[in-house]
Amino acid sequence: MKKRSEARLVSEVLKNPKDPVYPLVKEFADVVSKDPPSQLPPDRGVRYEIDLVAGTKYCVTRQWPLPREQCAVIDVFFAAKAKAGMVRESKSPHSTPTFCVRKPNGKWRLVHAYNKLNNVTVPIQTPIPRKDVLLSNMAGCNLYSVLDLVDGYYQILMRESDIPLTAVSTPSGMLWEWLVMPQDLSNAPATFNRLATQLFRPLRAYAQTYFDDIFVHSRAGDGKTAMEVHLGHLRRVLEVMRANKLYANINKCVFASPEIKVLGGFVSNVGVRADPEKVKAVAAWPTPRSQKDLRKWLGLANYLHKYSSEYTGLVRPLSDLLKKDSDWRWERQHQDAFDSIKASLHQAPVLALPDETKPFSVVCDASDYAIGFQALKAAERNYPVHDKELLAMKYALVKFRVHLLGSRPFVIYTDHASLRTATNSPHLPQRMARWLSFFTEPDYELAHITRVTTDLYDRIRMAYRNDESLATLVRFLIAGKEAKSEWLSPRQRSRLHRYEWQDGLLYYWVEPHEPPRVVVPNDEDLKFDILQEAHDAPSSGHLGREKTFLSVSQAFWWTHMYKWVARYVKTCETCQRVKPAGHASAPVQSLPVPADCWKSMSLDFVLGIPADDHGNTGILVFVCRLSKMVHLAPVPDTVTGEQAARLFVDGVFRHHGLPETFVSDRDPRFTAAFWQTLFQLLGTRLHMSTADHPQTDGQTERVNRVLEDTLRSVCAAAPRTWSERLPVVEFALNNAVHASTGFTPFYLNGMRHPRVPLTLRGGTKSSILSGGEARKALFSQVSDLRPVSTRKQVESFIDTRLNVINRSYSTLETYR
Numbered sequence: 001m002k003k004r005s006e007a008r009l010v011s012e013v014l015k016n017p018k019d020p021v022y023p024l025v026k027e028f029a030d031v032v033s034k035d036p037p038s039q040l041p042p043d044r045g046v047r048y049e050i051d052l053v054a055g056t057k058y059c060v061t062r063q064w065p066l067p068r069e070q071c072a073v074i075d076v077f078f079a080a081k082a083k084a085g086m087v088r089e090s091k092s093p094h095s096t097p098t099f100c101v102r103k104p105n106g107k108w109r110l111v112h113a114y115n116k117l118n119n120v121t122v123p124i125q126t127p128i129p130r131k132d133v134l135l136s137n138m139a140g141c142n143l144y145s146v147l148d149l150v151d152g153y154y155q156i157l158m159r160e161s162d163i164p165l166t167a168v169s170t171p172s173g174m175l176w177e178w179l180v181m182p183q184d185l186s187n188a189p190a191t192f193n194r195l196a197t198q199l200f201r202p203l204r205a206y207a208q209t210y211f212d213d214i215f216v217h218s219r220a221g222d223g224k225t226a227m228e229v230h231l232g233h234l235r236r237v238l239e240v241m242r243a244n245k246l247y248a249n250i251n252k253c254v255f256a257s258p259e260i261k262v263l264g265g266f267v268s269n270v271g272v273r274a275d276p277e278k279v280k281a282v283a284a285w286p287t288p289r290s291q292k293d294l295r296k297w298l299g300l301a302n303y304l305h306k307y308s309s310e311y312t313g314l315v316r317p318l319s320d321l322l323k324k325d326s327d328w329r330w331e332r333q334h335q336d337a338f339d340s341i342k343a344s345l346h347q348a349p350v351l352a353l354p355d356e357t358k359p360f361s362v363v364c365d366a367s368d369y370a371i372g373f374q375a376l377k378a379a380e381r382n383y384p385v386h387d388k389e390l391l392a393m394k395y396a397l398v399k400f401r402v403h404l405l406g407s408r409p410f411v412i413y414t415d416h417a418s419l420r421t422a423t424n425s426p427h428l429p430q431r432m433a434r435w436l437s438f439f440t441e442p443d444y445e446l447a448h449i450t451r452v453t454t455d456l457y458d459r460i461r462m463a464y465r466n467d468e469s470l471a472t473l474v475r476f477l478i479a480g481k482e483a484k485s486e487w488l489s490p491r492q493r494s495r496l497h498r499y500e501w502q503d504g505l506l507y508y509w510v511e512p513h514e515p516p517r518v519v520v521p522n523d524e525d526l527k528f529d530i531l532q533e534a535h536d537a538p539s540s541g542h543l544g545r546e547k548t549f550l551s552v553s554q555a556f557w558w559t560h561m562y563k564w565v566a567r568y569v570k571t572c573e574t575c576q577r578v579k580p581a582g583h584a585s586a587p588v589q590s591l592p593v594p595a596d597c598w599k600s601m602s603l604d605f606v607l608g609i610p611a612d613d614h615g616n617t618g619i620l621v622f623v624c625r626l627s628k629m630v631h632l633a634p635v636p637d638t639v640t641g642e643q644a645a646r647l648f649v650d651g652v653f654r655h656h657g658l659p660e661t662f663v664s665d666r667d668p669r670f671t672a673a674f675w676q677t678l679f680q681l682l683g684t685r686l687h688m689s690t691a692d693h694p695q696t697d698g699q700t701e702r703v704n705r706v707l708e709d710t711l712r713s714v715c716a717a718a719p720r721t722w723s724e725r726l727p728v729v730e731f732a733l734n735n736a737v738h739a740s741t742g743f744t745p746f747y748l749n750g751m752r753h754p755r756v757p758l759t760l761r762g763g764t765k766s767s768i769l770s771g772g773e774a775r776k777a778l779f780s781q782v783s784d785l786r787p788v789s790t791r792k793q794v795e796s797f798i799d800t801r802l803n804v805i806n807r808s809y810s811t812l813e814t815y816r
Helices: 022-027 068-083 115-119 131-136 160-166 188-203 226-243 276-283 291-303 311-321 332-346 385-399 417-424 430-439 454-466 468-482 490-494 524-536 545-553 561-570 573-578 641-656 668-682 698-714 719-734 745-750 771-782 788-815
Strands: 087-089 098-102 108-112 143-148 175-178 207-210 213-218 254-257 259-262 265-268 272-274 361-363 410-414 444-448 499-502 505-508 517-519 600-607 618-624 630-635 661-663
Touching: 022 226, 068 087, 068 098, 068 108, 068 175, 143 226, 143 259, 160 175, 188 207, 188 226, 207 226, 213 226, 226 254, 254 259, 272 276, 276 291, 276 332, 291 311, 311 332, 332 719, 361 385, 385 410, 385 430, 454 468, 454 505, 454 524, 468 490, 468 499, 468 505, 524 545, 524 561, 545 561, 573 698, 600 641, 600 698, 618 641, 618 698, 630 641, 630 698, 630 719, 641 668, 698 719, 719 745
Parallel strands: 361 410, 410 444, 600 661
Antiparallel strands: 087 175, 098 108, 143 213, 143 254, 207 213, 259 265, 265 272, 499 505, 505 517, 600 618, 618 630
């Protein structure tokens, strides 16, 4: 939701003397420079050593001819290194050829073909920094810097006895040997990492090294701002570099930036986001033509798999193509999986970094084919459900062990109730007993999830503790008679009658006659997740700002919620990509407002949609002209009146019966065939006496436009599956407040709101429509409707429907 900041290159900082980093960069201009000195490095206690496998003889490979341009580049390179004292002419019995490869910037990079030497070199096992540990240490920081060391490998001396082993030949007939560690040796990365770790180990709390990169990260503390702390950290790092004659490339260094690029991603105080260039490369990849092409693409996509929550399921059809003895047959399911992975990575979220200062909770669940991003083995897929769920818990504890051990007690959430007693069972299979050994060390509590969204409400309960203003209010409400009014702010005291505490949730009464809403704490992640469910879910339909706000406000409340919704919808990438800009349309004819739901309906078509698997290229749309409820059916572009009649019986008649009139702009012959077939299907000789209207009204056209926008949004990842998503699109339209009535079509038809995953929770408060209070509440919502005829008709309809409901309640009371 926040605008991403540009990286602060040091070369740009030097252009602004008022920049807080400017004095530090000028002071250490000898360390951070465009042209660092090229000279033999000092002995820092770490030298490159080559220990050969016993029995090794000479490592010799003949030099092959190269183009004249490469020969010139090689000669210039070695002349410069000889002048700096890094190489010397050699008489070694060993010889390795030299050649060039092109860099992305168009320049040449020298490569030594040390294949034979590397094959007989004893490997060293210096630990390489783990990416996940490095990123976790950056959690909670506000400012970041990156220093890129110049010619890092040439900063380490060779062990004197091993210098002859480094001898390299050139096309011009020279044989050189290195006095410093050259590139392309197998143990060079580990040796350089050992040097960097040794030099910067005292600063590891805020400076981490990854080969030739140094990452500095800081947060505010001890009464100092984040910038003040960060400048102090940078100074200590630069002092170590100056003392050891290490130099950084000024054109690649970034200082005091709110976001930096780290190991293929971008890190900020919000979390880690995917590199847009890598996402773009995945999206631009053409359809694979062979297993080799598919392996290449999956190698790139797998690198970003953690940014897609459904990656394991999406990639299954593609993985099956790579199995042993599998024939290459690229079918529809493979293309859909290919497109879906691209779409999921295009909408990659920002992944939060673990905050060790806050309590952890683990939510685990197993599917039939995977646990998280880990695909199940063939034997594991045959486990019973109980064992799969326990395996998921074991996998989660192993995966997050480093964060869970030694921390405060944490909660494990599972939707399999029997696991709560699994550790106490006296009779356990050997496999389960082995797994349960992982559960003995951590301090945890096992909780059962009864619904999909329980985790969301548990997160809300936990987040109250971190919201200072709400924590005080919650404390007051829980204290009861012992509560003291001075705990509350004047604003809270004035609104205290609106708050209520029940089942661990804080409720707020927006209006006395409406059900209370759950108060959402000041937690951006929680608000984002709620809006994502209310807007992005298929059953929500990517609807506009007003409808999304009304959907969220049925269950939740927080300050400035409308601004949050407006900003979220405005920045929705899917909506911006698939929805056309608004345009003016010609005035349409207004028709009389019906007196009841489905007393009058409209029939229309949306055609020109890409064909699905069944050859459907359009949608038949039935609309109730009072409630605006829609029923949708996929059809081919050659649909006839007879076919439309059969779809009407299946989708409308069995739920609502016959309308008195219907509005359509179709050909009269189509309409006649529709009614003739309809009455044949109903088995009656009666005929419809009410005249049809061979015209259309603006509301039907509007429904069609909203339908097309919603369908494009919901099916953006897999456009050819639109007919399979039609039921959830229909639900989304019927569950959205309509501007011409002020209510959702579901509500006007049944006087109730259907439950959706976002509103499922235990212990919710509800209100029963009864008497004058309900009339007052509903008519207050209808009073602003235009035109007046619509307002009066909806008022009359609600009044009649409420009388029926009240009589029903009275009848039920007499039988109790």
